[in-house]
Amino acid sequence: MTDFNQIPLRPDLKGQVPYGAPQINVPVALNVNENTFGIPEVVALEIIQRLAAEVIGLNRYPDREFMQLRGKLADYLGFGLAPEQLWAANGSNEILLQAFQAFGGPSSSAISFGPTYSMYPNIARISLTPYEEFEREADFELSADYVAEKIRDSNPGIVLLCSPNNPTGTPISLAVIEAAYQAFDGILIVDEAYAEFSAEESALSLLSGRPRLMISRTMSKAFAFAGARVGYVAADATAIDALRIVRLPYHLSSLTQAAALAALSFSELLLENVAQIKGQRDRIIQQVTKMGLRAFRSDSNFVLVEGFQDSNEVFEKLLERGVLIRNVGIPNTLRFTAGTESETTKLLAELAIMLD
Structure with a gap:
């Protein structure tokens, strides 16, 4: 069996191991x-019926823009969002990767506040984006002044704020998010994978008038949909268009779209x-x-x-x-x-x- 020294692996990937x-x-x-x-069984049956209907047409490519799904996601989130302000992918990790492909890279940089989600440095590495993680304050909390200071000092292209934070569970207030946005001219990504469990108001309430703000969500947790791999993001329509530039063609399968639509039709039950x-x-x-x-x-x-x-x-x-x-x-x-x-x-x- 060969090893990485015998194939032309990217030098920065040598010594790395797969995440999991x-x-x-x-x-x-x-x-x-x-x-x-x-x-629930009633939801499972609806998913099965929608998947069965899609199977007949699997010889055709899926709806590339999936506007029906984007509309349902906008309806679920509320805040007056339009379908053009939503985007979906195979889990929120792919959403983050697309954001890094669109706004990161070797000429940019990204920061976050750790300990935090361990995929952030991996996504940065994959996209060749320099990444730095600043230590959180006492008890893993974050204050507006501290976050703004670190952002101003480093002047990154991307800032990642996980709220509630994984793996600590710590929420972030809207005041911290507002201070972060005002502290630089780059893209602010608020990762709200666990938002449905939080008592804090969502950063979605801050989207209007903030074209550099992106709020990432997932159906994996609250919707019990981890195996379906559906993540999504809400942002200004122009920021969404930037993700469309870097997405792979037909990246969201017909089956994934059908399953997500079925689940969203039972959102209250789920x-x-x-x-x-x-x-x-x-x-x-x-x-x-x-x-x-x-x-x-x-x-x-x-x-x-x-x-x-x-x-x-x-x-x-x-x-x-x-x-x-x-x-x-x-x-x-x-x-x-x-x-x-x-x-x-x-x-x-x-x-x-x-x-x-």
């Missing part, structure tokens, strides 16, 4: 912030589980605090917990008991996705036994 969390078959998987409630997930999130926070651990403020569907002497040991012991969680590499911490009531009970019971 462990995919292990366990009874309770709470490691990648999926919505473990799943798809989002009914959000309240239950938030309840289990708060339950985790309360119970781990009673165990003598520290849970950081979370506005997402997961909780970052601190206080483990050996995070790897706790991770392995939970895995042995059929519970898969995530070690995100922050010392003495582990991240727990809020699952169903029974999944959360299993997690908390096993954790309590280990810490007793």
Whole structure:
């Protein structure tokens, strides 16, 4: 078998490994912030019917501009958005990659505030965009003055703000987003993958009159649609047109479009589980605090917990008991996705036994 030294791999990719969390078959998987409630049967049947209708025409390319889907996404988000202000792709990661292809590159630069979503530096690397990550303030929070200062000092082409932040769960206020936008002349991307779980007002309320602001969303989390790979972004129509320049032809398949349209037609039903997930999130926070651990403020569907002497040991012991969680590499911490009531009970019971 050959290795990377025997093929002309890009020099900056040598020594790199593919991104990915462990995919292990366990009874309770709470490691990648999926919505473990799943798809209701009535929604599943609607998806199947729409997919079946599309299969007959799979010899033809999909609708390249998918205006029907963009219209449904605009209706779902509200705020008076027009279909031309929406764009979709195969997960929000592809949305971010397209944004970096359009606005980044070797002559630009990007910054964020870490710890944050680990795909940001990967997307920057893939797009040959210089990337820097500034440390967050105490308890992983961000203030308007701090963010604006770092942006002015670095003068990047792209700023990424994740709200609520992954992996810490920390929300970002509109005041911070406004200060960030005013601090430079580049593209500000607010990653709202977990927005449906947050009590903070969405950055969508700031879009009007801000042509350099882009709000990225996903159907993976609140919609329980991770396997369908549907991400989308709201922005000024001109910024959306920039993404259309770099997109691959027919990048969103007919089947993906059909499945997304079916899910959006049942958005209220699919989002009914959000309240239950938030309840289990708060339950985790309360119970781990009673165990003598520290849970950081979370506005997402997961909780970052601190206080483990050996995070790897706790991770392995939970895995042995059929519970898969995530070690995100922050010392003495582990991240727990809020699952169903029974999944959360299993997690908390096993954790309590280990810490007793």
